[in-house]
Amino acid sequence: DAGVIQSPRHEVTEMGQEVTLRCKLISGHNSLFWYRQTMMRGLELLIYFNNNVPIDDSGMPEDRFSAKMPNASFSTLKIQPSEPRDSAVYFCASSHRSGKNTEAFFGQGTRLTVV
Amino acid sequence: AQTVTQSQPEMSVQEAETVTLSCTYDTSESDYYLFWYKQPPSRQMILVIRQEAYKQQNATENRFSVNFQKAAKSFSLKISDSQLGDAAMYFCAYRDAGKSTFGDGTTLTVKP
Numbered sequence: 001d002a003g004v005i006q007s008p009r010h011e012v013t014e015m016g017q018e019v020t021l022r023c024k025l026i027s028g029h030n031s032l033f034w035y036r037q038t039m040m041r042g043l044e045l046l047i048y049f050n051n052n053v054p055i056d057d058s059g060m061p062e063d064r065f066s067a068k069m070p071n072a073s074f075s076t077l078k079i080q081p082s083e084p085r086d087s088a089v090y091f092c093a094s095s096h097r098s099g100k101n102t103e104a105f106f107g108q109g110t111r112l113t114v115v
Numbered sequence: 116a117q118t119v120t121q122s123q124p125e126m127s128v129q130e131a132e133t134v135t136l137s138c139t140y141d142t143s144e145s146d147y148y149l150f151w152y153k154q155p156p157s158r159q160m161i162l163v164i165r166q167e168a169y170k171q172q173n174a175t176e177n178r179f180s181v182n183f184q185k186a187a188k189s190f191s192l193k194i195s196d197s198q199l200g201d202a203a204m205y206f207c208a209y210r211d212a213g214k215s216t217f218g219d220g221t222t223l224t225v226k227p
Contacts, residue, residue, distance in 0.1 A: 043217045045217075089158060
């Protein structure tokens with residue numbers, strides 16, 4: 001298996017533009033997590049899904065952020081409109097929901113820069 | 116809500132020496148798992164070691180071991196015979212039935 005795949009690896013966009021980050025889960029995993037990492041705030045959980053259903057979105061900063069799982073193996077995180085303070089590395093991770101002992105497997109992240 | 120605290124933003128160790136990274140957590144659950152992840156400059160998050168809360172025996176993985184004190188809610192990571200490749204940011208994480216909660220990380224520098 002290729003692991004969790006995120007695209008793009010890097011994104012530079014102008015303030016006000018829409019940004020869509022993509023994530024492909026590991027086959028057979030049914031939990032999906034979106035994290036944001038910054039120097040100031042560390043690693044923050046934005047939202048997580050079990051079996052395509054959002055379970056906890058309390059970490060989503062504001063209405064400009066939205067996440068979807070159109071199917072069991074794919075997710076998107078959209079920011080509209082983007083702002084400079086959204087600049088960060090965004091990680092997607094997946095795991096088996098059924099096992100607490102299964103670690104989250106992370107993608108390599110998308111570095112977003114909003115100018 | 117579960118919280119994970121790493122009180123050491125930065126640590127350094129001499130190559131071949133031993134270093135211990137601290138982690139404490141807060142939870143009302145009795146069944147949970149704890150993890151240490153490593154994030155090198157490549158940004159990839161890599162699992163280092165995991166501990167099951169119901170097991171008293173401390174987990175070990177080669178040069179990496181933990182000191183799990185359930186009553187104190189403490190979960191420290193010991194790296195023995197430190198190598199230059201161990202230089203990275205290390206995250207402590209807690210997981211119960213739902214999401215994983217991560218600490219703020221400790222940046223480890225290994226001096227040759």
